[in-house]
Amino acid sequence: MNEFAMASAVALRTADGGGPAVFDADLDARWAVGDKLHGGYLMAVLGRAAAAAGGEHRDLLSMSASFVRPPEPGPARVEVEVLRAGRGSTQSRTRLLQDSGVCAEALAVTGPLGEEEPHWSRSEPARLPAEEDCAPSPADAPGGFRVPLMDVVDQRLDPGALGFIAGAPSMRGEIAGWQRLADGADWDPLSLLVALDMVPPVSYDLGLPGWAPTVQMSSYIRRRPAPGPVQVRMNATEVGGDRMDVAVSAWDAKDRLVAQAVQIAAVRTPR
Amino acid sequence: MNEFAMASAVALRTADGGGPAVFDADLDARWAVGDKLHGGYLMAVLGRAAAAAGGEHRDLLSMSASFVRPPEPGPARVEVEVLRAGRGSTQSRTRLLQDSGVCAEALAVTGPLGEEEPHWSRSEPARLPAEEDCAPSPADAPGGFRVPLMDVVDQRLDPGALGFIAGAPSMRGEIAGWQRLADGADWDPLSLLVALDMVPPVSYDLGLPGWAPTVQMSSYIRRRPAPGPVQVRMNATEVGGDRMDVAVSAWDAKDRLVAQAVQIAAVRTPR
Structure with missing residues (x-):
């Protein structure tokens, strides 16, 4: 197992x-x-x-x-x-x-999750840089913060969203990356729930360094994922009143939409 | 009251x-x-x-x-x-x-819903045609279907999404419109939940005429709406496996994002 x-x-x-x-x-x-x-x-x-x-x-x-x-x-x-x-x-x-x-x-x-092709779709894959050109997320994050999850999930982030590490967040409110299970297992409908709740929170790309705990999250599994990595992209729309919405989409190795999520997270904004 | x-x-x-x-x-x-x-x-x-x-x-x-x-x-x-x-x-x-x-x-x-301006936003209002140039949704819909809701909600739809009435849906997977409460009351955080669950379902714009009952819906209230109408836009991303996702956003009369929702609905697709 x-x-x-x-x-x-x-x-x-x-x-x-x-x-x-x-x-x-x-x-x-x-x-x-x-x-x-x-x-x-x-x-x-x-x-x-x-x-x-x-x-x-x-x-x-x-x-x-x-x-x-x-x-x-x-x-x-x-x-x-x-x-x-x-x-x-x-x-x-x-x-x-x-x-x-x-x-x-x-x-x-x-x-039952069907296997048929979608009847209609306007989904477009994240179109990330190649997996090897993305940055592995370490289990030992900068500042001594320990992220054990990164020992079991192999995550490589789009360098375009990593400006926050150098204190220069892109301010686009977007973080995207590749994910695999570190032991080589394929993604399945349940493990996709992990992929949809990506780390770090998208607020890092908005210059908000504190943690952003999820208050409520809704995830939808659309299809059984093909073997291989998934691409995941998360976007915020608005941050205010110490809350942030985040929409997440995940595509499988065949560029098919496999899962979506939306969450509302608590985030501390400067006064 | x-x-x-x-x-x-x-x-x-x-x-x-x-x-x-x-x-x-x-x-x-x-x-x-x-x-x-x-x-x-x-x-x-x-x-x-x-x-x-x-x-x-x-x-x-x-x-x-x-x-x-x-x-x-x-x-x-x-x-x-x-x-x-x-x-x-x-x-x-x-x-x-x-x-x-x-x-x-x-x-x-x-x-508590705060009153402050957002800290960060990439929200853009629907930019609909003027309210008077949009089409009132009748309580007596074509085909003899009765929509009592349209007696208590005054909804005017963007003509661009109404091709389905003439059998020519736009196939963009989008329906948008203006909404007011018919008795002249202002929108509030609770009534926005009604505005977010717009009628007809967005599947009509995809040439899928049957009803699309909501299975699960998550709504987020972002701000107390200003007096006046709200603009609401709903978009589908993908229809398949007899299910459809719908993302909804609502803006108040001051073009501020006031609420968002996402739902998964059952929809019958042709075989």
Whole structure:
């Protein structure tokens, strides 16, 4: 089993009839930024439980999550309550709990991910520089900040978005890059949730150096990704009132749109 | 009280200590498309309850909703469970229930909506033709389809997106227009949820005439809107696997970004 599958595994407890399905998870400290577990990783854990509880609907199609309090690495409980099992899809309420209470709650839609070509599309791939011309994101970031996630995700950023390192952010509000799973595993519908929650936050490209914790994030999986790297691009539209919106798109190695996300993040703006 | 405020009103039942706050609502048949209550209107009812339960955090900042089964006009119950009451914002789980069960469930964030100018923005208003040069959306749509919502919302669509009426959709995947509340009330953070869920679905502009029910929708309120009309633009990126993503932006009469949304909708594509 690959590292992502192990880190996001969930195990069904004996069903107790009637109530929500309850799963055990073991949150892995490597899927973290600083000492905080990564939001996309947490969504993947919730998504895996939703897919396991979704009957015939085994692919995650969409997930909207609120991040309530950061969980600790280690044992956690996932509850899934099916709200509606329809013909084409299943809608569920999922939550991640530790002794401290609800850490994250998410609404999920599962179903079958089709393989057909899109009926209509105006999606255009990020058109990044070649992977080898992009800059690897180190697990030991400048300033001594530790990003364990970069040991399990191989991320190479577009140099055009890295001006912030030298104190000269591009101010375009865009960060893009290539991503692979470091152990060589292929991307799948659940691991794409990790790719969509790219690090660093796009606010770095706007000269806002503080962390930008995700408040609410909605991710949509559009297609099963082809083997190989994904290109991910994130754009902010507006920063104000200490909040920022970020739209994210991901394309697979065949330049096909595989996933999209939008999040609202908290960000500290100068007064 | 204006029509929207009445239609979306919620009344707190006597608190029963400990559990979720329970509100009564009376869903108004006028806020409907055909015989289905409008998704943005239902989110507004949930948002009003979340704001009422949010302590000092009385403005809705974001809401992510899953639509599970269409409610009937008439009495409904709204439950709000505060997941975290933070310093700057409150996160809640909300649900809309009738005797048939959960009709919609949404994660909400409430807080104070600031009044300051954005710190950074690349938002550009829709730049529509003047309101009087746009086409009023009739409550009696072609083909005898009844859209009661258009009696309470005054919507004028960009003629460039109306080719579908004559069987010649633009195929740009975009519909935009002006909106006002028909009784002359100003837009507010909750009624913007209605404006963001524009009618007709953008799939009409792609030659896909069937209805496109929202599966999951996330709306972000960025600013208190100025008095006057809002401009709303919605764009699809890709249609495939019988699903479509739609991004929506709304600007107020001062051309300021006031709200954004993204939804995934079910749409029937030709085989």
